[in-house]
Amino acid sequence: MKGRSLIHLLSISWQIQNIAVAAVVILMICLLTFMLAYMLSQSLQEKKKQKWRMISDMLINKAIFFEERDEIEDQILASVLEAAKKLTGNKQFRKFITGELISAKKNISGTSSDSLKQFYLQLGLEQYALKNLESRQWYVKAQAIQELTIMDTDEFIDQLQAFTDDKNEYVRMEAQAAMVQFKGFEGLDFLDVITYPLSNWQQIKLLQLLSARPPSNIGIDKWFNSENPTVVIFALKLARNYHRFELHDAIASCLDHEDPDVRLEAIRCLNEIYTDETSDHLIGHFLREGLRNQVAMAKVMQTVGTKRDELFLFDLLTYDSDELKLHAARALVNASEDGWTSLERLSNRSEDAIARILMHIKAEKAA
């Protein structure tokens, strides 16, 4: 009996195996068919886009050469807009025409740019974007914010403001960028409330957007006390980039911040915004720091160090880290005229590393 049931079991597993092989082959055929269908649909879509491109090209042309428009031209434009509006019910067309208007808007400014915004509004595309702000998918929401921002629809600024502390990083990034795009430095007031970290990427993006604006003397120092360490870091970058010398003491007080990344940014900031007392601040905090921040401090000493800091800098030459020694030696050379001679004297009676560092600095100076 046992033998018979084993044979039965084997025969079943044999059948399962054959079914599995057949299933794999069928799945393979399905995948290939899907791939073929996808490629065909793509090429059909491409053909459709060629037709739609005539509409988008005409709209963009009319926007660029708005001065050459006469009555006949305006009638043509009205009929093109009418035809395009009818097509906006088609999701693919909407996506296409929005994409075309956005990429044109990015490269055009002035009255032409305003015309593009008008076309965008006349086609009612902003209504779809506003609807997308309610989407549950983060990328649809973020895309809608981006679209409304690029198309300069500042009338919806209040709706967008609500997303500046959204739980999705891309949604809040786009909303924060929108605020800066619409309001410049004033738009940074979201920094007062955000609870999520501001990534380095976002900081670079915001600084880039701000660089297109005239400098402003807005109160940066309030953000030095933010509970969000990334906000403090961003504020320090603002102070550094916009040379806010009056904030020196507030920046120096960030050397006491509990977050080492904030302290590092404060050290870097002091390289640009410094007074006669900066080196005292750095020296006072030096021993509390880890190697990374100590190296950063030694680098800053090359800019802010003076003859009275020589003792401290000579002390750095006794540390184990060669990187610290290199920066300290550079700082010594910069700090006073006889720094070089003192270093040469030291190199004659000390370890090989100092002599090699000295040669390195000599080569740098010569280059």
Next chain:
Amino acid sequence: MSWQTFILHLFTYGILLYSIILLACYLLIGTFSIMETRSYLHKNSFTDYRVLASSTEAPSMSILAPAYNEGPTIIENVRSLLSLHYHNLEVIIINDGSKDDSLARLIEAYSLYKADFFVNQRLKTKPIRGVYRSSNPVYRKLIVVDKENGGKADALNVGVNIARSDYFVCIDVDCVLEQDALLKLAKPFLESTTQRVIAAGGVVRIANSCEIEGGRLVKVNLPKQLLPRIQTLEYIRAFLLSRMAWTKLNGLLLISGAFGAFDREIVINCGGYNPKTVGEDMELVVRMRRYMEELGEPYKVAFIPDPLCWTEAPSTYRILGRQRNRWTRGTIETLRSHKKMFFNPSYGILGMLSYPYWFFFEFLAPIIEFFGVIGLIYYCFEYAVNWQAVSIMIGVVCLGILYSIFAILMEVLTYHQYKQKKDILNLVLAAILEPFVFHPFVVWSAVVGNFDLMRKNNSWGEMTRQGFTANKKA
């Protein structure tokens, strides 16, 4: 039941069980890969890399390119590296004791002079003969280091010592990079706020038959030769499916030695590249991860699916065999060095999932496959054809082809590098041919690699390349 039948059943069902687990892994890899790739593509649609290209706030990057006997192509390759789009960049070429005239060519082409350069020897390396800088300000980003031969890992360690940036990118000097490759690779380091990104990798693609002009990729073509074409498929499978899936799980163990970016501080803290292994790329990533796990700090190894780096694949079985032999030895050496992590829950995903996966399905797979096929052939000749075992084999082969077709589909749906329909058809044909003309050879090379390691053969295995000159547009 006779003992022969018992062994046969044990063998057959053992292989079946292994195949079922492998199938489950493939399914999971496919699913995770779709999720991660979708998420990446959505996120990437909001990224304007021009912002980073022009920003002075971009983190500094050092490119480390070790070169050994690359004389005929080195000038062009360095020119290509110098033309990459990135603001804060230094390019460090490490001449690893080349026996040809690589250094002389570089000196002449880039007006180099021997500079007094203090090297902070944080990682131990073979002696440096000299550090060269250019007297031409146009090439101020360039540093050339001449050192005694010590292998790729040693050369990279010299580069790590010399680099001044927080991040470095190691590349094979003969690779062709996309112009925005560094911008894309820098992004993961900048956007993470909760975890420290310790390394980031990008997709490496096969450049055989592609059109290259002045060190830049001009037109993507599918390789005309069968072996490189199958490797194209293999790379798509590995990068677009496997690595994306492991990235989703934060369990990626390998960043290709041909192109990857690393956090310099972590690399130095965990001792740099290991010159005693031929799989220095994988070993470093595993060691960095282990270091971070032991430190208890949140971290991530990032991977992006954009094709960023193009490399020449072996076009003969002889060179392919050497390469795969070396990869096998590298894998085993790495797994052996970090065996402490094997099913060790204190290493999290790394110990409980990534390491065991590599052990069972990367290291053991070719051995099981090799002895399985030998056993089956022996049984068929000695007793009778075991149709059940043959059926399992056919099933596994079909599964492999299915997985490859899925990879092709992912490629079509995402980056679609091979636009022509005949290219896709050729890739599908390659998927069908692979189990018969390519895979058995790769399995054989891996088995030989195991034997070579036992015999303590730790040679790198010469990689003769044809170079891209032949592919240049007329």
